Amino acid sequence: MKLLQLHVDYIDYRPIEKEIEGAEASSGPERVEDAVVCFVSVEEGDDDGVAVRAVEELKASMDELKASRLLIYPYAHLSNRLAPPSRALALLRLMEDKAKERGIEVHRAPFGWLKSFELKLKAHPLAERFKEIGGEAVPKALVAEEKLKSYWYIITPEELIPVDEFDFSNYGDLERLARYEMAKSRAEHVIPPHVELMKRLELADYEPGSDPGNMRYYPKGRLVKSLLEEYVTEKVVEYGGMEVETPVMYDSAHPSLSSYLNRFPARQYMVRSEGKELFLRFSACFGQFLMAKDAELSYRHMPVRLYELTRYSFRREKRGELSGLRRLRAFTMPDCHALCADMDQAKEEMVRRLKLSMEVLEGVGLGGSYELAIRFTKDFYEQNRDFVHRLVGLVGKPALAEMWEKRFFYFVLKWEFNFIDSLGRASALSTDQIDVENGERFGIKYVDRDNVKRSPIILHNSPSGAIERVMFALLEKAYKDMKEGKVPTLPTWLLPIQARVIPVSGVHLEYAREVMERLDGSGVRVDLDDREETLSKKVRRAEMEWVRYIVVVGEEEVKSGRISVRDRVKREVRRMGVEELIKEVKKEVEGKPFRRLPLPKLLSKRPTFHPL
RNA sequence: GCCUCGGUAGCUCAGCGGGUUAGAGCGCUGCUCUGGUAAGGCAGAGGUCGCGGGUUCAAAUCCCGCCCGAGGCUCCA
Structure with missing residues (x-):
């Protein structure tokens, strides 16, 4: 106005x-x-x-x-x-x-x-x-959500216990999750540890030339992100997801889309073009639903699993909510929808996806580092009590439950795995929802056994949560380890540099290069510190870059043909043959994607994006 | 978006009750050292003091607006 x-x-x-x-x-x-x-x-x-x-x-x-x-x-x-x-x-x-x-x-x-x-x-x-x-x-959903009434419980495979009556003594993170979700967290004026790490490890950084919450990823960050993306995608395809690609922007005047917008509590980026008001997607829902609407579907195909890794999804979060890699305005989200014929099928499918999500978190190195929160309407709980408790049983420990008096959102049940960071904040990673509205809203139909067209129930699963947020959780976890006196690191398959060869002096450079090339040729991500520096200094730098295996070669190695390997995680120096090291690395990274080092292999040729 | 705090060299920071050429450590460049597992030595380059405006004889320093970051309100992947 x-x-x-x-x-x-x-x-x-x-x-x-x-x-x-x-x-x-x-x-x-x-x-x-x-x-x-x-x-x-x-x-x-x-x-x-x-x-x-x-x-x-x-x-x-x-x-x-x-x-x-x-x-x-x-x-x-x-x-x-x-x-x-x-x-x-x-x-x-x-x-x-x-x-x-x-x-x-x-x-x-x-x-x-x-x-x-x-x-x-x-x-x-x-x-x-x-x-x-x-x-x-402000989307109506944001306003309505504030008025939403809900009740909090701790849920176990057997029962629902009001939060006040639960004994948290063996469940520190669950208690932190409950506190965080139910109350306001207290003020802590600290730079989040992962922000420090993402910069120092040259993974990612803020980009002042963009909008807040849109990051830049340096070569090492891009590498880690690519590996995670590839891993999650492989797991979803293995589960049966059909990978697709859909547009990043949509016409807000489209009838199904505009009514969906009002049901989703988030602010959008808007783009104007030729008189149209386009909004940038906040998930892959639109593209996949519009695709499903035009597809020919039969009950025989169900469940139909569509998958997309959105790069990016956009949410115009409020300024104060943005935080490093934890909360962004542009983020990469694996988003997998399953169109299910009926509620029984949906429940069965949800079990599979819960297992998939657990496997994925295990695979990226976050196994055991999360707490389950599960939310449902009162009606749904009363009609599906066994199912709800079964889900909790799969995770194998008590969880936080929120029960809504009435259904406001498009879903009747939703669960998430939450990571609790060193500041006591909870962040959702994997999630799945049972959506009972959008099949109809988007006009998605399948032909049932009785030759009648019906709209499916749709599950919305992100098996890992946003990729950036997985990186955030890995860095926060490393920080926690460090606080406990352990060596902070990433899983070996995600380390930008798995091994570094360091010659004792310039005369050993040629031999060092041979060792480096043998490792490189065998699929170990390796580089060579050929700078004119002291050995100590080069080892120190490798340690600070979280290089797992530091290979020193000098006079003795040239003579013996063996190498000296400093294992940063085990904190020991061992002598072994090159093949032995290759075998050890291969075993470490088995079953995980591999990418070559997207950087010059010689440190002397490598620019600094962010000093240590 | 609103409230609070911050922004000085590539990085981390000192200086800021206004006043000569704005400092330190690390990094970078050059020289020296040919060194055996977390910082060898010497020298040098490098700064629109976040941006714009105002007050003043004079602004990194005081005032206003904006941008960016952190924390909170809030919310989630």
């Missing part, structure tokens, strides 16, 4: 003729003296809240001007994205009522008329003002 506010000695206006069909009845010409005239354009997306705020702002500036008389004057020329006339008129009337309630003497010029006017503006600095109210409509 746009407001042009003028403090006038007088204004005369005269309705000439109706401009639109929905024009109001006119009460004829009017003269208002010593008043504030407010020219108003009501814009697309303005709601009652905008009108109310507009009146509050008007009231405030009228108090300042010591004015008590207001003329609300519909004026379409302040905006090129006007609301429909009926909506505009409704809001103008609302403004009139609200202003009266605030004790203002209100006049209002008729809506929908061609009018002429003449006015005399008061000559003082505050006499002319322009205001813009709203601009962004």
